[in-house]
Amino acid sequence: MPHSPARLIPEGFSAIPSLDAVPFVSVVGDLDASKLDTIALLVTSDGELPPGIALDRKQLARAGFEAEPGSTLVLPGGERPRVLVGLGPSGELDVTALRDAAAAAGRATTRFSRVGVRDPGVGTSDAAAAGQALAEGVILSRYRYSPLQRAPKDTRLERVELLIDGIDRVAASRGVRAGVITARATNLARDLSNTPPGHLTAADLADVAVALGSRFGFDVEVFDRAQLIELGCGGLLGVNAGSAEEPRMVKLHYSPPEGSTGHLGLVGKGIMYDSGGISLKPSDPMHLLMTMDMGGAASVLATFTALRALRATATVTGWLMCTDNMPSGSAYKLGDVLTARGGTTVEVKNTDAEGRLALMDALVLANEEGVDAIVDIATLTGAALMALGPSIAAVIGNDATLLRRVKEAAATADEPVWELPLEKRYRKQLDSDVADISNLGGPYAGATTAALFLAEFVGETPWAHLDIAGTMQSEKDESWRSKGATGFGTRILIDVARAFQPFR
Ligand code: BES
Ligand code: ZN
Ligand code: ZN
Secondary structure, eight states: OOOOOGOOOOOOSSSGGGGGGEEEEEEEESSSSGGOOOEEEESSSSSSOOOOOOSOHHHHHHHHHOOTTOOEEOOOOOSOEEEEEEEGGGOOOHHHHHHHHHHHHHHHTTTOSEEEEEEETOOSSSSHHHHHHHHHHHHHHHHOOOTTTTSSSOOOOOOOEETTTTTHHHHHHHHHHHHHHHHHHHHHHHHHHOGGGGGGGHHHHHHHHHHHHHHTTEEEEOOOHHHHHHOOHHHHHHTTTOOOOOOOOEEEEEESSOOOOOEEEEEEEEEEEOOOOTSSSOSSSSHGGGGGGTTTHHHHHHHHHHHHHTTOOSSEEEEEEEEEOOSTTSSSSTTEEEEOTTSSSSOOOOTOOHHHHHHHHHHHHHHTTTTTTTEEEEEHHHHHHHHTTTTEEEEEEOOOHHHHHHHHHHHHHHHOOOOOOGGGGGGGGGSSSSSOOOOOOOSSOHHHHHHHHHHHTTTTTOEEEEEEETTTTTTSSTTTSSEOOOOTTTHHHHHHHHHOOOOO
């Protein structure tokens, strides 16, 4: 197998470096300053200040700190500096505000590896949810991708102690444990997305999945080119045709230790690099982001690393559809007709609309498997980014109950989604003169026409599609998002999968 020069990879390189850099997080009854390098004090803009602050509200305001959400003030003095972090008004506190404040605390203390956080415990009737949000905020905000730098600038976060006033510590600890698991999974998805394409081929990702499966308790089955031909996965094979690297379909399976509340199918787009193929993308900054075109597959794989640890009660089966999309003498062409698993023929009118082609085979397989519902996640269309911007993902589906469940999980996770319609009137844009369907819609409503294409392959199964093209990466550090790949969708999927139950 020919390899690009980028395959001269440093010895010991890992595509999942943050997995073994998870901090130890605990809920404590008191902060032990001798074990900490710094303490962050979360402060509401009303009510009492945390104890031990020599300044009153007026003096703090003069120093520019009014406890606005996300604002910070470093208190000078001592070898262990303290940082005030604003929470805003106590009446408006929810888990998102707590996660935001914890993230601000994480960012205000980036030079330190042992961090204490004191939360006043207001607005947090659900101790477990509060603990989870605080753990997620601190860990996710401290994420940095640095395995390819000889001298990384970041200090590794090793230890976090959380003091939450007046809270049920057992419940809070349970939440913290969950938050460490969801944040670890999200950072794993970020690692995979941030890894350059030459360092993570489809075959490499399959190897990573196998290793994760034995470590985190799920089964992994890998399908190579020959097996994909056997299965009739003409979509994934078609997209792969121009590549020097083999494709892989990776099937993941988790079964709960006892009984099962239901069976969920998860499908992830794993385009390791999207050049556009023969419909080559221009060399603008957007093209550079196409190393993250496997963000959907990354979040599905990451989700599986959390299931056993969270004692998930549902059966979950996942399909990662992995290949790069390259132009070459053997590449698939405009006008080619691909045959999906199950026999549907697809006219290729644009080789850059490759994600839907790679996904269609997996949707058919998920249906054959008899899952109760399917959620797919994909960096599918620039149109989703145009419609909703970089903070909100599009969700489209055929089942109101499943869509409601996904929206709830998205709100809890602060991974915002907005529903776009599966408008049947636009289906005829996908008509083909030579095949059953074409892979290209018209110039408008691109996220919807992409979803209408996918809908052809899900049959009657309740299905929700997450288009994360806009949210897969962030241009700046912002709350739990760190610059670069965001791992968006991982925490939604974990929440939906954990205790999934069928509803029709
Ligand atoms: N991977 C891209 C979508 C994308 C765009 C992801 C921007 C992240 C940021 C996808 O494969 C693609 O190229 N879609 C085309 C579809 C079109 C040809 C119908 C698009 O959105 O332009
Ligand atoms: Zn594309
Ligand atoms: Zn793509």
